[in-house]
Amino acid sequence: MSSDRDSSEERESFPVDRTNEELAPLPEYKVAKTSSIDFAGLLTTPLKLHEDLKSGCGGQLWPAGMVLAKHMLRCHRERMQQSRILEIGAGGGLVGLGCALGSDLEIPMFLTDQEEMFSLMKYNIALNGLEEKVLPRILNWGEPLTQEIIDFKPDIVLAADCVYFEPAFPLLMQTLKDLLALSPSTTVYFCFMKRRRADMYFLKTARKAFTVTEVVDEDRPVFSRQGLFLYTFTKK
């Protein structure tokens, strides 16, 4: 376990955003449905994704998840095959399940989120026949990592659209620090949509704690116009 866990008093305080500046809208709330997604032809077997908001906002597809999944499938298929992969804030599992379908994983990966999302993650894993390759787990940001995750020592951490709720920023930052402390070679792939000015404070805080690198991706001219950012975080 990382010895540099912050006490709740010491966790970074993020400035409260009082501007109410909406740069990009939250996705519209939709009725429950199951979609088929091939990530612009990157999957030969399309992902079946059930979306249902009754468990929370993670129950629907978010734009950063599409960008991150496409990037991973386009640029990291081979690396993913032999990697220990963990997704945080996985929601219904769009990114992790897309990666598992498109890469012949030798090590089962973890999809993690809060308890409310557990049944949807499990449902979507089964919907795609990925029970052997993808394991659902509860991981609440800010809480100490379980022994199972500590022993797993992920070398790829996926995080899509986890920056959207300011009170959770210090908790998210703590979990990222804990995960990056497990192994010197861990890479966090972090994609988010800038909706409010405070979202950039999150990035500023991340730059103090980690090496933050903007990722080169052929879709960047398009997704950056939509307010989406894709970075890697590695240990300093």
Ligand SMILES: C[S@@+](CC[C@H](N)C(=O)[O-])C[C@H]1O[C@@H](n2cnc3c(N)ncnc32)[C@H](O)[C@@H]1O
């Ligand atoms: C906007 S959704 C993104 C879902 C998915 N990554 C995607 O891109 O489609 C954010 C996710 O973060 C999860 N989340 C929010 N606060 C959390 C916390 N404190 N601990 C763990 N997960 C959290 C939510 O349950 C939700 O599934």
